[in-house]
Amino acid sequence: MIGAKIGAGREADVHAWGDDTVVKLYRPGFGGHRAEALALTKLDGHGVAPRLIDVVDCDGRIGLVLERLGGQDMLTLLQRQPWRVLGLARALATAHLAVHAIRVPEGLPDLRERLAAHIDDAALPPPLRDFAVRVLHELPDGDHVCHGDYHPGNVLVTADRVNVIDWVGATRGVPEADHARTLLLLRRADPLPGTPLLSRALMATGRSVFTHGYTRAYTANTPRPLHQVDKWLIVHTAARLSEGIDIERPTLIDLLDRARHRAVR
Ligand SMILES: Nc1ncnc2c1ncn2[C@@H]1O[C@H](COP(=O)(O)OP(=O)(O)O)[C@@H](O)[C@H]1O
Ligand SMILES: [Mg+2]
The missing domain is CATH 3.30.200.20 (Phosphorylase Kinase; domain 1)
Incomplete structure (x- = not known):
């Protein structure tokens, strides 16, 4: 019942x-x-x-x-216990690395195909769309599990472990691609419909402290070198625009524009 x-x-x-x-x-x-x-x-x-x-x-x-998993989601915890910001950032990175250690030769959708479809849906000005598609073309396929929407609202934290929920966007690809998507969300995401806490909770705890803590822990502990995170960030920025979050649009377009100008210089 x-x-x-x-x-x-x-x-x-x-x-x-x-x-x-x-x-x-x-x-x-x-x-x-x-x-x-x-x-x-x-x-x-x-x-x-x-x-x-x-x-x-x-x-x-x-x-x-x-x-049924125990614990609280990490966004709520960040709001209630902001002094834990660094420990929680590290825990977010550790659980992300555990996800990326899993390899799936088949069965999950391909990340690059998914991103190409999102870029297509994003209603971008053609020069920016072409730029994003070109960057995506140069990036590799992979067979690691990628969550697709990995942020503190999608992990549940208990005293001794972190569980990951909300796997609707799971694909297979290279870990740095999924890492880049998380960086984009931590740096830029505005209140998501249905997850209005992301910006507020991160602001309360110091968004940049949390983001740096996550990045440092992920980078220090990854078992393989991270390639082309900046390029994955460009692709995810373009793909994110397909989600129709109006408030983010000017910032994301501006980021893409600047990346494009840097690339042609
Ligand atoms: N397996 C689970 N055990 C306990 N709580 C859960 C579980 N899955 C989801 N929840 C709760 O439901 C909320 C929404 O779940 P989520 O899968 O993120 O859905 P959505 O796609 O709507 O964001 C979570 O923040 C969590 O509080
Ligand atoms: Mg969710």
């Missing part, structure tokens, strides 16, 4: 479901449950994500029944 609501985001509401599980009920019209169910199946046994128990239909809404 559906229990109390314990969370909500852009695509779904999450309710208690029995004692040990939750149900993530997608809003009508969102098809993300298929992508998320596939990703969770691939991640089963790796200890980074909740287990997928079942897929149910609740009055016409599709629900994923998931293992």
